Amino acid sequence: MSLRVVTLVSEGFHPETQRPRRADCDARALDMALQLPGARVSALHAGDPASPALRDYLGMGLTDLTVLEVARECDVGAALIDYLANEKPDVILAGQQADQSETGGFLPYKIAQELRYLLLPMACSMQIDGDAVEILQARPKGKRRRLKAALPAVITVSPAAPAPRQVAFAKQRRGHIDAKKVSAHDQSAPLTIAPAKRRPKGARRVDADLSPEERLKAVAEMAGKQGEVLSGLSPEDAADKLLTYLTSNGFITPTSPQATEKDNH
Amino acid sequence: MGQTRPRRKVHARRAAMFPGPTGRLRYDPRRAPNGMLKQARRAPTPTLQAPLYVVENPKFYILCVLEGDTAGDNTALSAARALADVTYAPAKGAVVSVAATPIDALDNRGADRTLTLARAPAGAFAAEHMATSLTVALHSLPARHVVFSDTSTMRDVAARVAAQLGERPAFGVHAFDGDRCIRSGFGSTKDIKATIPTVLSVDDGAAKPVRGQRFEARCIAIDLPSQNMPSCIMDLGAEAVPANHVALEEAPLILAAGAGIDAWDAFADVAEHLNATQAGSRVVCDNGSLPRDRQVGASGRLVTADCYIALGISGALQHLQGIEDCGRVIAVNTDPAAPILKRADLAIIGDANAILKAAAHKLEEA
Numbered sequence: 150m151s152l153r154v155v156t157l158v159s160e161g162f163h164p165e166t167q168r169p170r171r172a173d174c175d176a177r178a179l180d181m182a183l184q185l186p187g188a189r190v191s192a193l194h195a196g197d198p199a200s201p202a203l204r205d206y207l208g209m210g211l212t213d214l215t216v217l218e219v220a221r222e223c224d225v226g227a228a229l230i231d232y233l234a235n236e237k238p239d240v241i242l243a244g245q246q247a248d249q250s251e252t253g254g255f256l257p258y259k260i261a262q263e264l265r266y267l268l269l270p271m272a273c274s275m276q277i278d279g280d281a282v283e284i285l286q287a288r289p290k291g292k293r294r295r296l297k298a299a300l301p302a303v304i305t306v307s308p309a310a311p312a313p314r315q316v317a318f319a320k321q322r323r324g325h326i327d328a329k330k331v332s333a334h335d336q337s338a339p340l341t342i343a344p345a346k347r348r349p350k351g352a353r354r355v356d357a358d359l360s361p362e363e364r365l366k367a368v369a370e371m372a373g374k375q376g377e378v379l380s381g382l383s384p385e386d387a388a389d390k391l392l393t394y395l396t397s398n399g400f401i402t403p404t405s406p407q408a409t410e411k412d413n414h
Numbered sequence: 415m416g417q418t419r420p421r422r423k424v425h426a427r428r429a430a431m432f433p434g435p436t437g438r439l440r441y442d443p444r445r446a447p448n449g450m451l452k453q454a455r456r457a458p459t460p461t462l463q464a465p466l467y468v469v470e471n472p473k474f475y476i477l478c479v480l481e482g483d484t485a486g487d488n489t490a491l492s493a494a495r496a497l498a499d500v501t502y503a504p505a506k507g508a509v510v511s512v513a514a515t516p517i518d519a520l521d522n523r524g525a526d527r528t529l530t531l532a533r534a535p536a537g538a539f540a541a542e543h544m545a546t547s548l549t550v551a552l553h554s555l556p557a558r559h560v561v562f563s564d565t566s567t568m569r570d571v572a573a574r575v576a577a578q579l580g581e582r583p584a585f586g587v588h589a590f591d592g593d594r595c596i597r598s599g600f601g602s603t604k605d606i607k608a609t610i611p612t613v614l615s616v617d618d619g620a621a622k623p624v625r626g627q628r629f630e631a632r633c634i635a636i637d638l639p640s641q642n643m644p645s646c647i648m649d650l651g652a653e654a655v656p657a658n659h660v661a662l663e664e665a666p667l668i669l670a671a672g673a674g675i676d677a678w679d680a681f682a683d684v685a686e687h688l689n690a691t692q693a694g695s696r697v698v699c700d701n702g703s704l705p706r707d708r709q710v711g712a713s714g715r716l717v718t719a720d721c722y723i724a725l726g727i728s729g730a731l732q733h734l735q736g737i738e739d740c741g742r743v744i745a746v747n748t749d750p751a752a753p754i755l756k757r758a759d760l761a762i763i764g765d766a767n768a769i770l771k772a773a774a775h776k777l778e779e780a
């Protein structure tokens with residue numbers, strides 16, 4: 150029996166223009182699924198079947214895409230869980246976060262919990278080996294870690310995963326959207342949504358709580374500091390200074406620069 | 415009568431300016447020297463030990479999960495303090511810091527109690543283990559809120575805890591407003607306000623840092639049934655990836671070349687030896703010396719490296735925009751007037767090509 154993979158895809162939006170498109174992480178997830186050898190890949194969306202963004206996924210090489218028709222204000226999670234509980238795929242792939250996420254990436258966790266699947270987060274590559282899956286997890290500062298678990302599993306795909314394939318126009322047109330009516334679930338939590346206010350960036354914000362003297366010091370430390378200037382050195386001395394600076398500030402390790410650093414979670 | 419108003423002391427006024435919360439200079443007349451307004455008396459800065467805040471019988475608990483990373487932990491602790499001290503005042507609650515390993519100096523960072531969870535067994539995935547232990551701990555220590563800092567690692571743990579509790583979390587909370595919290599969502603285009611949920615992760619700036627007070631940081635212990643926590647995800651350990659396979663945005667150390675560079679072999683060698691990610695200005699990406707996805711700047715990538723090494727780059731505004739969020743900048747340039755040198759923490763005036771060759775030679779030998 151071949152491996153059954155469902156990729157959850159959401160409506161994406163370009164961050165600058167707000168034009169609908171395939172969602173960044175979801176497209177990477179679908180690409181990863183399509184590259185799995187011998188897998189039966191399908192894509193699933195809950196929402197409006199007429200959304201133009203969905204056609205982009207078809208353009209990546211799917212013949213059809215299942216859409217659970219759910220009104221905007223209803224709970225897409227419950228609809229997806231009902232459907233997936235019936236389907237019981239071996240692997241559920243999702244984006245780490247939707248382009249226009251309200252929950253900040255919580256949906257895959259909820260699905261994993263309800264279906265009793267394990268969740269492997271932030272994958273940038275994956276391999277299936279029998280009934281186990283291995284992922285390379287993207288961690289901050291370009292670090293990677295390998296995780297392994299038994300199937301079935303939910304895997305979220307990081308924006309650090311390889312860029313997805315192009316969208317082919319003909320396939321985008323030809324692909325079929327299979328809309329399914331589902332019973333509605335209401336969303337319970339009352340939310341107030343307003344346009345985002347501009348906030349000062351982390352590094353520039355100085356504490357409003359400090360005394361003027363302390364504040365002055367903090368600002369002086371942050372900005373006006375002109376660094377060390379070295380001139381008239383021979384190339385060898387300059388190279389020395391550069392490498393010493395890197396070592397003494399811990400940007401490289403002195404003995405073997407490529408030694409894998411200790412991973413203490 | 416007949417007395418003239420004292421002349422304004424312009425320089426004194428300027429001297430009394432100080433930077434405001436955004437860094438702009440502000441003038442506060444109360445703090446101005448004589449001749450303007452009467453100087454307000456400031457209490458001498460206390461050198462005594464800060465007062466100790468004691469909670470004997472907390473009415474409620476706020477858990478604050480720490481990672482062992484100072485900045486993120488302080489963000490979480492200050493938000494937890496705000497919840498304990500402001501949101502539910504006058505009821506007195508306790509902030510319980512929770513971590514997998516003991517953490518120092520929690521007394522002046524805001525913890526009333528500290529709880530150390532068992533470390534994940536070797537080979538188990540720490541986030542999953544921590545989430546399960548936290549959910550178990552919540553049975554014996556019912557907390558109103560569990561606060562995390564909003565890093566990707568902690569968000570993973572927080573999402574697991576929320577899922578296990580069957581509740582919706584709030585991620586990236588950046589302000590509190592009474593019993594509601596505000597977070598950004600929909601690709602940072604919207605601010606979402608909702609009741610503060612049990613599980614939340616906070617951005618820095620959500621609450622004022624804890625200062626000038628000491629807390630008990632009393633150790634507490636909870637019986638956690640260890641065999642009851644099967645860990646199912648295996649952690650096979652860190653994997654080294656060549657720095658050049660890492661996206662520029664993620665790279666911690668970047669070696670960048672500009673139009674001043676022609677020693678490309680030495681550039682590649684040095685990058686490889688330092689395990690630095692290669693990047694360039696628009697000029698070198700335009701002329702094909704480096705691929706387009708290596709361009710740093712306004713029309714390229716915005717990078718956040720801890721250290722950015724700019725070789726033969728003049729530092730045009732469009733380029734500087736790309737490195738705004740870098741920690742340290744090292745610049746090598748033949749022109750002592752190049753704008754990049756102003757942004758540099760270490761500036762070397764000299765021929766970058768010769769320096770690259772010398773560095774490649776040294777690294778080869780080492």
Ligand SMILES: Cc1cc2nc3c(=O)[nH]c(=O)nc-3n(C[C@H](O)[C@H](O)[C@H](O)COP(=O)(O)OP(=O)(O)OC[C@H]3O[C@@H](n4cnc5c(N)ncnc54)[C@H](O)[C@@H]3O)c2cc1C
Pocket residue numbers: 671672673674675694695696697698709710711712713714715725726727728729730731732733736746747748749752764765766767
């Ligand atoms: C709309 C717009 C968007 C742009 N976006 C970007 C962008 O995203 N990224 C970007 O980088 N640029 C961008 N630019 C271009 C930018 O304005 C500059 O033209 C570009 O950054 C200059 O690149 P450079 O510093 O490599 O070259 P140059 O300005 O030519 O500087 C070369 C530097 O190398 C020094 N030098 C020469 N020989 C040596 C040597 N042997 N050793 C050491 N130093 C030496 C010189 O003193 C000089 O400072 C943009 C411009 C526009 C108009």
Ligand SMILES: Nc1ncnc2c1ncn2[C@@H]1O[C@H](COP(=O)(O)O)[C@@H](O)[C@H]1O
Pocket residue numbers: 157158159160172174175193194195196225229242243244245246247248249250251252253254255256257
């Ligand atoms: N309406 C939806 N239909 C299908 N999948 C979705 C939907 N919304 C979100 N997802 C999936 O869940 C991931 C995380 O979404 P979110 O929790 O909204 O950030 C996305 O990257 C998608 O893979």
